[in-house]
Structures are given as C-alpha cells and as structure tokens.
Amino acid sequence: MxxxxxxxxxxxxxxxxxxxxxxxxxxxxxxxxxKALGPxxxxxxxxxxxxxxxxxxxxxxxxxxxxxxxxxxxxxxxxGVAAALELKGAVNTxxxxxxxxxxxxxxxxxxxxGAAERNENIIYVCYDNEAYMNTGIQRSSSTPIGAWTTxxxxxxxxxxxxxxxxxxxxxxxxxxxxxxxxxxxxxxxLQKAAKIRGFKYIHLHAPxxxxxxxxSEKTIEVGKLAVQTGCWILYEVENGVYKLSTPSLPFxxxxxxxxxxxxxxxxxxxAKMTDEEKAKFQAAIExxxxxxxxxxxxxxxxxPR
Amino acid sequence: xxxxxxxxxxxxIAYGAALSRVELISAYPITPQTSIVEKLSEMVETGSLKxxxxxxxxxxxxxxxxxxxxxxxxxCFTATSSHGLxxxxxxxxxxGYARLPMVMAVITxxxxxxxxxxxxxxxxLAQRDTGWISxxxxxxQEALDSVIQAYMxxxxxxxxxxxxxxxxxxxVSHTAVPVDVPDQxxxxxxxxxxxxxxxxxxxxxxxxxxxxxxPEWNMEFRYEMEAAMKAAQRKIVEVDRKFGDAFGRSxxxxxxxxRMEDAKYAVVVAGAHAGEAKDAVDELRSEGIDAGVARVxxxxxxxxxxxxxxxxxxxxVAVVDRDLSPGLGGxxxxxxxSALYGMKRPPQVRGFIAGLxxxxxxxxxxxEAIVVTTKSSEAGEDEWMDLRRENL
Numbered sequence: 001m002x003x004x005x006x007x008x009x010x011x012x013x014x015x016x017x018x019x020x021x022x023x024x025x026x027x028x029x030x031x032x033x034x035k036a037l038g039p040x041x042x043x044x045x046x047x048x049x050x051x052x053x054x055x056x057x058x059x060x061x062x063x064x065x066x067x068x069x070x071x072x073x074x075x076x077x078x079x080g081v082a083a084a085l086e087l088k089g090a091v092n093t094x095x096x097x098x099x100x101x102x103x104x105x106x107x108x109x110x111x112x113x114g115a116a117e118r119n120e121n122i123i124y125v126c127y128d129n130e131a132y133m134n135t136g137i138q139r140s141s142s143t144p145i146g147a148w149t150t151x152x153x154x155x156x157x158x159x160x161x162x163x164x165x166x167x168x169x170x171x172x173x174x175x176x177x178x179x180x181x182x183x184x185x186x187x188x189x190l191q192k193a194a195k196i197r198g199f200k201y202i203h204l205h206a207p208x209x210x211x212x213x214x215x216s217e218k219t220i221e222v223g224k225l226a227v228q229t230g231c232w233i234l235y236e237v238e239n240g241v242y243k244l245s246t247p248s249l250p251f252x253x254x255x256x257x258x259x260x261x262x263x264x265x266x267x268x269x270x271a272k273m274t275d276e277e278k279a280k281f282q283a284a285i286e287x288x289x290x291x292x293x294x295x296x297x298x299x300x301x302x303x304p305r
Numbered sequence: 306x307x308x309x310x311x312x313x314x315x316x317x318i319a320y321g322a323a324l325s326r327v328e329l330i331s332a333y334p335i336t337p338q339t340s341i342v343e344k345l346s347e348m349v350e351t352g353s354l355k356x357x358x359x360x361x362x363x364x365x366x367x368x369x370x371x372x373x374x375x376x377x378x379x380x381c382f383t384a385t386s387s388h389g390l391x392x393x394x395x396x397x398x399x400x401g402y403a404r405l406p407m408v409m410a411v412i413t414x415x416x417x418x419x420x421x422x423x424x425x426x427x428x429x430l431a432q433r434d435t436g437w438i439s440x441x442x443x444x445x446q447e448a449l450d451s452v453i454q455a456y457m458x459x460x461x462x463x464x465x466x467x468x469x470x471x472x473x474x475x476x477v478s479h480t481a482v483p484v485d486v487p488d489q490x491x492x493x494x495x496x497x498x499x500x501x502x503x504x505x506x507x508x509x510x511x512x513x514x515x516x517x518x519x520p521e522w523n524m525e526f527r528y529e530m531e532a533a534m535k536a537a538q539r540k541i542v543e544v545d546r547k548f549g550d551a552f553g554r555s556x557x558x559x560x561x562x563x564r565m566e567d568a569k570y571a572v573v574v575a576g577a578h579a580g581e582a583k584d585a586v587d588e589l590r591s592e593g594i595d596a597g598v599a600r601v602x603x604x605x606x607x608x609x610x611x612x613x614x615x616x617x618x619x620x621x622v623a624v625v626d627r628d629l630s631p632g633l634g635g636x637x638x639x640x641x642x643s644a645l646y647g648m649k650r651p652p653q654v655r656g657f658i659a660g661l662x663x664x665x666x667x668x669x670x671x672x673e674a675i676v677v678t679t680k681s682s683e684a685g686e687d688e689w690m691d692l693r694r695e696n697l
Contacts, residue, residue, distance in 0.1 A: 042505050044373070057522055060513035065505040067376050068515035069369065070395050076366030080331060080373025080381070081505060083357040087328050087379055088506055111369065114362030 003188040008035045018061035020053040023216030025180040025206035025223070026127045027053050030098065032180075033125060036187035037194055039064055041094040042081055046074040046108060048100035049134045050127070072107045074099045075115035078122045086121070094123055094194050101128040101142035105161045116170040119198045119305060123190065126163060126201075129208035137211045145284070146277030148213075148269040155277055159284055164203045168237060171302045172199040176236035179205040181223025182247045189236060189245075196238070198305065205232045213268025222266055230257040230285050233292050239304035242295040252293065260285065307487045307552075314445040314477035317484050318410045318470070319344035321452025322382045323354045324492040325408075328499065329379040331359035331370035335389040336422050337474045338412045342384055364389040368396035368409070375405040376514060378503020380456065382407065386474065387414035387428045394432070400467045401436025403515060404530070406459040406501050407467045408452060413441070413576065413627075414474040415662045423663020424473040426576060426628040430604065430636045432469065436530050438537055439604045441471040441576040445484050447556055448472050450548065453487075453496055457544045460500040463536040473577035473627075474663065487552055495551045534606040541603060559608035561600040562615055564590065568597030571616055571652075572675050573624040575601040575637055578659075578666040582625070585671035596675050601637060609644040616645065619652035621678040625671060626687075627660040634658065634687040642684075653678075656687035664691060 013034035020027035026049050034041060043066040045051060051068065055061045069077045074097045082095045104112060104126040115122065131149045132138040139149040141161040148155055167175045173196050178186040186204060193200035207222040209215065214222055226232035227247055234245035244252065251257045260282055264270040273281070295301060312320070319341050322330070330349070332342040348354035357379075359370045364385050371381035385393065390411055400407060411432075415425035429439060438458065442448045448470065455468040472478055504512050518526075542558035549555030563583050565571060574582045579600040586596045599615050601608065616622055626635030633639050638656030645651040657674045660666040670690050677688065 039511075040508055042377070051517060054513060054516050057513075057516050057518040060516060062513050063511055065507060065511045066513040066516075067373065067505060068513070069372065070399055072365060073369035073372070073396060073399075076361055076363075076369035077373035077376075079359050079361070079366075080329065080370035080375075080379070081377045082373075083329050083359055083370070084374040084377030084379035084503065085506070087357060088377065088503065090377075090506060093508075110362055111366045114366055117362075118360065120359075 003184045003191070005184065008187060013039055013063045015061040015063065018053050018055055021210055021216070023209040023219040024053065025129065025208060025219050026050055028219070029127050029180050029186070029204055029206060032183045032187050033096065033098070033190055034064060036190040037094050037096060040092060041096050042067070042085070044069055044074050044078040044081060044095065044097045046099050046103040047071040048103050049129070050098050050100070052134060071103055072111055074103060074108055074111070075124060076111040079115050079118065079120040082121045095121070097122060097124040099124070099126055100134070101126060101130060102132045102140045105142040105163050106140050113170065116167055116172050116199045116201065119172060121197055123193045123200045123202065125204055127204045127206040129206045129211055131211050133208050133211040145280050146270055146273040148272065155273060159280070164201065167201040168301065171240065171305055172201060173239050173305060174200040174236070177203045177205070177232070177234050179223045179227055179232060179234060181220045181227065182234065185234060185245055185247055192238070214266050218266060222263070225258065225263040225266065228258045229260050229263045230289060231260065231263055233288055235292065237301060240300050240302040242299060242301050244292060244296055252289070307485050307491070309483045310486050311481050312445065312484050313340065313479050313481045314448045314472045315340040315412070315479065316344055317445045317449035318384065318452055318472070320486055321449040323348055324487060324489060325380070325453050325456045325496060327356055327380050327382040329357050329359065329371065329374040329381045330383065331361055331367045331374070331381070332383050332385070333361055333364045333367045333389060335386045337414060337478045338384045338386040338389070338410070341410055364393040365396055368393040368400060371407050372396060372400050372403065372405060375407050375501055376403070376503065377505040378499070378501050380499045380501055384410035384412070386412040387416055390428050390432065391416065397432055397435045397437065404465045404533070405467055406465055408455045408459060409467065409469045411469050411471045412474050412478045413471045421662045422474060424476055424577070424627065425661050425663065426471065429469065429471040430628045433605050436466060437605065438466050438468040439471065440602050441604065442477065443577055443579045443600060445477060445480070445482050446554065448477060449484055449486065450552070450554060453492055454544050454548055457496055458537060458540050461540050462500070464533050464540055466530070466533050466537060471576065476577040491551065495548070538606045538608065556602055557600070559603045560611045560615060561602055563598035563600070565597035565599060565615055568595050569620045570594060570596040570675055570679055571599050571619050571622045572596065572671055573599045573601060573622060573637065573641055575604065576627060578625065578627060578671070581666055581668045582671045584668045585675065588668065589672055589675055594675065594679060607640055607644060612641060612644055613648060616652050617648060618650070622652045622654045623657060623674040623678040624654060625657045625659050625666065625674050627666065629658055629661060638687060653682065654684055655681060657690050658687050659690040
C-alpha cells in the first residue's frame, strides 16, 4: 500500500506557532511524525533544537506526553519508558525518541547502541541537520566533509559518520533512512516501524536553513536535491531485508543523478569547498551507491532476530 | 512470619527491593555492588520477582532508564558505587530535580586514582546537592529495612524525592550476618502499593515534562524541593517509628542516639564505623568518660534540629569522617559545625579524618578521638588518624 496525504489525519499533534526557525525541517518532521504515529505516542527528547521548538514552560507545542531528558540519555530513558508502559499495560502505544545528530552520532552513541543491542521496543528518529545547530552550528560527526561550521571554519576535513550502517550491525528489526522532503515516505516508514516489535531506527535527513546557509523557503528543494543527486539514499532494512525506497530508485542509474554542484551551490556552508573536498564528497556518494547496489543484490543482510 | 537468614548487606538490599515489589530494575555492574543486581537478576529470571530488568551499558543509562520508568509510573530501583555513581551524576541531578520517586543503593567506595574498592563515603557525600534524600546504613539488617522505609518515604505525595541508601563497601556489603527477613504479607501491609505519579501515561491530558523554563518560573521549582526536604524530615521520623511498630526494629529516624541520655561527650559518625563508635563508648564509660554516639543516619535532609537537640550542652563533640572534601576537610564535621553555629552555647566540635580508601577504623581510633576531644578546648584543624607519616 502506498500512503497518500489523505491517509494522514487532519488533526495536528505538534502545534504551529512554535518557536522554530523559518523553514525548520525538525518542526516539519515532528508534524509528519506525530500525524503518522497518532496521539498514543510518548516522546522522548534530548537536548537539541527540539528542546526549543517545543516551546517554554508552562506552554508546549506537543499534544502527546513528552519527556525531556539529558543529552546522552534518550535511548536509555526511552528504554525505561517502554518497560514501564508495558508494565502498566499501556498497549498500542509508541515510544518515539526525537534526537538530533549530535545526540545520536556523538554523545548518545553508547546509549543508542545499548538500547539497539537490547532490542528495546522503541522508535528512534534522528533528525539529522548535520551539526550542533541549537548551540550555534558546531560540527558533529554527522557533518559532511567540506562543510563550514563554527568549529570547522575552513571546512570539515573528515567524512560524515554513517549512523544507519552502525545500527545495521546491531541487527535490529528495522532501520531506515528518510528525508523531510519526502514526507509520505517518512510517514510510511514510521507507520511500518510502529507495527514492528523491537528497536526501530529512522535517520531523517533534515536540511537546516540557518545552519546550512540557504534561504528558508528552500528546505524541501535542498532535501529533494540531496536525494536526486544521490547524496542521500533512501532505503529500509526490515528484519534484515534491504530495500531501496521509491524516491531513490531512479538514481541507481548514475546517469539519472543530478550533478552534485546543484546541491552544493545552494548552500553557503559549502561555498569555500576545495576541489579536493568536492572530489571526496563525490567519492563518498559513489561508495554509498556501490554499497546500496551490493545490499540490494544481496537482499537479506542478516537473519531476523 | 519473618525468618532469619544469614546474608550480606548486599543481599539485604536485594531482599529489601524484592519485598518492596520493585517493578523496574536497571543497573550496570561495579564492584562491590554486583551481588545486589546479580541476586535481583536471578529473582527476575526465576520469576520469584515480577519485575523488568533493563541490563544497560552504563550507569548513566541505568539511572536514565529509571528516570524514564518512573516518569511512566514504575516503581524503580538501581544500585551502584563509586565511579559508577559519578558517571551517572548528570542523571542523579535529573532524577532529583524531576522529583521522581525511586531508590538507589550506593555501596560507598573510594574514588580513583589510585584505584581502590574499599569503603569511603566521599562518593555518596559528593551527591549531597542533587536533590536526593541520602542516608548511610550501619548494618545488614538496617540495609534491608531501609529499602522498605525508603519506598514509603520517596513515594509520599509530600516528598516525591528519590532516596539513596549508602552502605560501606565490604564491611556491610559483603559481610554475612543473620538478618531478620520480614514476610511478604507484613511488608505488603506496611508499604502501600505503588504511588509513583506516571505523568507520561496521561494521553488524555498530555504533559510536557522538563521543557525550557525562563527565570520567572524556575526558582519556585527549587523552593518546592526545599519544602519537600523539610517534609521529608518529618516523614523519615514517622516512617521509622511506624516501621518499629510493625516490625519491632527502628533506627532513630534521622539520627540514631546511643548512650546519649547522660553523655558529656559525643562522637558523631555515619555508616558502619558507628559499630566501632558504640564499642568505644562502652569501653570509655567503664574508664570513667561519659560518652555517647550520635549516628547521622540521613545526610539529606541534614538533620540540623535533631543534632542540635542531641548535642546541645555537650562538653565536646568529636566527628570521625570517613570522607574528605580537599580544602575543607571532613564533610560531616563541616556540615555539623554549620548546623550548630548560632546556638546559644554550641559545643566545641573536633574533626577527625579516618578510614579513607578503606583503612580500618578501630575501636581504639574512636576512643582516641573522644579522649583528644575531652582534653582540648579549641576545635583546631581536622586531625588525620592512623596516618602513616613515614610514607609521606
């Protein structure tokens, strides 16, 4: 079944008028995520942009129960929430971590790995805006090579950490990549995740206007270009079986991928990228597709738990 | 019917947790805490304890899981020690500031470097500003009983502050003695069913917990914590008294007094070396010195009034600290001095640093501390006992 916009509820569970930046992909992602999962969802939010986006006490943008938690503690505290919900017989509920790339790829990596290895019954969404945006655009291990940040003012020299690949090594029942530019694909993946028992990981590409330095109306355009240039590959691995997602399918053919320059030139953070960095960026894309092709050919990457 | 079992302090904690019908346990191993969670793990795996055990990858995660669990209404338990306690420090504050009821056993152990696994109270005392109620048990029996008391206190609607129960590494944690284990029915009759408010369970009126709060709202949260600590002072005394009525054992509430009725000198201690202090006092009395023991059972809330009442009018007070705040000295000595300051005729307080890194604190050490106190008129610097100066 292919999800359509009309399949999602009109009801808003993440209120508008919240203090996110214009064109914020995290606020957009949250709106879609809660429409997809519905009101019986407990959110766990570590420090990050979502801390701000939810609004300040005594107000809140969330219309679902929400636990704010320390930076490194989202997957672990969500484990406790999930266990307690089960103890209390709260059936048909979701526990969704909504964490940024810093909270996921850096400071929260140990607790994320622990919860994945234990196969905790939670949905972990990493909204990846590729740097510590909330603290003022510092590099994270999820920042791509060549990108300017306030702590890599001449461009990041290291490659982006592949967090979904790390999660795959934990053989959890569901790992997917998604993009805010493809909301129905994202929503479909969340709804699939909600039906699976165990640990579900969704890595959401989230282009950030102030952090990436592009105009705030271009969030979706940048997000789409990331997929169309082949730079961000949408896929899912359900119980070990790899599948490229529909929006990325055309780009298995290298000829159909748009030139990477279209993606890079929209973003001020890549303005001073060197040719060498560009070449490495391009090479990483090629490697990503080689790995995608291998995975697609293999089909099953590991046995279900 | 209760029955006697020979067990370590750690097993006392485990039985106390099981009898309290804990629902969610999350822990990470560290010597000398391990046998608590091994025992609880076994109870969960064999089905004798109906609880979930989240076997996490760090102490930070252990307490985070309890924070999540308690936020969703589960009666939570964890245990740690020393570096584990420091590693979870951020979450210790989180649990305290979130006002989440739960109980944690802390096997007090020295901090490295150098590595050491033996008793010292500095780890527990370093947590005193976290918003946790904290105590030190003297015996295996008190360890078990205190877990049951702690759930009564932590879930009280006027308190809602987490409780940590300290016990000395090996001296209490690993020494097996007979312990009177209450039967489940008596504990069920004493300890009410889970009263943990599970705000995450409310889907009809969903709440956001802990979001950004401007200065105009923040301070009142802390004031309410302070008020809860004051309420806790009353509850601790009340719970200990009720426990005594139900089980025939009580521990003096906030401060346990031993031979203090007619004492002219007092020694103030916390934790296991209260045993040596009691023996020392017995011996000194036969030698003509009227001494008594005030065992500080609760470090937070700090029992200021109870200590003023117990120690007012003493000719001298010796404090034997098994802890050190470098640059300040003995922590309990400093806190006691502060608590007594401003009394009409405050007793002279002398501080002694002893037993760091697990060095033995003997009956003779405590006797010496009291005798030195009887002979001195000024407080002076903390005195280091049993220090091997030849090694300096």
